[in-house]
Amino acid sequence: MLKKFIWIITLTLMGLVTLNATGETTKNEIKNAIRGGVTSTQKLLTVVPINYYKENETLLHYAVQLRQRGVVQLLVESKIQISRKGGKFYGTALQEAIHYGHLGIASYLIKKGSLLNVRNSYGETALHIAAKKGYLGVVEQLVAYGASKNMVNSNGKRPYDLIPKLSWESRRGLERALAVSSEDQPRIRSRSKSLNIINHNVHAIGNRNTNIIDRKTKMINSDTGININIHKINKF
Numbered sequence: 001m002l003k004k005f006i007w008i009i010t011l012t013l014m015g016l017v018t019l020n021a022t023g024e025t026t027k028n029e030i031k032n033a034i035r036g037g038v039t040s041t042q043k044l045l046t047v048v049p050i051n052y053y054k055e056n057e058t059l060l061h062y063a064v065q066l067r068q069r070g071v072v073q074l075l076v077e078s079k080i081q082i083s084r085k086g087g088k089f090y091g092t093a094l095q096e097a098i099h100y101g102h103l104g105i106a107s108y109l110i111k112k113g114s115l116l117n118v119r120n121s122y123g124e125t126a127l128h129i130a131a132k133k134g135y136l137g138v139v140e141q142l143v144a145y146g147a148s149k150n151m152v153n154s155n156g157k158r159p160y161d162l163i164p165k166l167s168w169e170s171r172r173g174l175e176r177a178l179a180v181s182s183e184d185q186p187r188i189r190s191r192s193k194s195l196n197i198i199n200h201n202v203h204a205i206g207n208r209n210t211n212i213i214d215r216k217t218k219m220i221n222s223d224t225g226i227n228i229n230i231h232k233i234n235k236f
Contacts, residue, residue: 027055034062038070050078056086060093067102076112083115091120098129098138106130106138116147123154131159131178136170139177149178 025048033044041063052059060080063071065087072093076082087096094114097106106126110116117125127147130138139159143149152158160178163171 027057030059031062031066034059034068034071035066037068038074041068041071041074045078050075050080051084053084053086056090058084058086058093060084061087061096064093064097064102064105065100067100067105069105069108072105072108076109082109082112083118085118085120089120089122089124091124092118092126095120095124095126095129098126098133098135101133103135103138107141110138110141110145116142116145117151119151119153123152125151125153125159127151127159127178128153128157128162131174132162132164134164134170134174136173136177139174143177150180 025044030044030048030052033040041059044059048059050059058081060072060075060082063075083092083094085091087093089095089099092109092114094106094109094116095118097103097109110126114126116127119125125147127139127142127149128151130142149159153162158178158180160175160180163174163178
């Protein structure tokens, strides 16, 4: 009984020490531990929880910013919240990896199931960022894993609209990869059909009463598809 009581007290004290260490661990200490690699990060995880979150940063955001691929893998395998928002633009760690050009880490996070259509503070998804950076390989991977090509950012721009206007060899590939998806095609065809019907009806009206509406150019009202009564017009 006494041994059991002592064990409970020991566990309680250990818990208090852990909580105290978590409260006192500074941002710089966390970044230094992650910068040190997998071993120092494992030690860090004995005093801070895996889903530590402070000042809009997760441990995964720190690992991405510091380009610590091994630490990123450790955290993901330790079941960190992979898609939690934070960082410089309040987006996912995947978005930060693309922004900083850490494309190997970005590819890994995509494969590990990071949510792809999360918006950052600018309304951008991972695909928006990859598109404007001109990262064709990442764009193709994002699209293959289900990223939406039709979502717009805070300025109403789709990823396609953000392709850099430079004569890069990859530009054509980006344009092909980011073209509007087929889900919008039925709506576009339907709209075109309606416009054709309207144009046909207006042209038919114009043909019933053909008059010259401009004596200089000899333009007639049927050329514009508008029926105009020439007798009511005195001057142009």
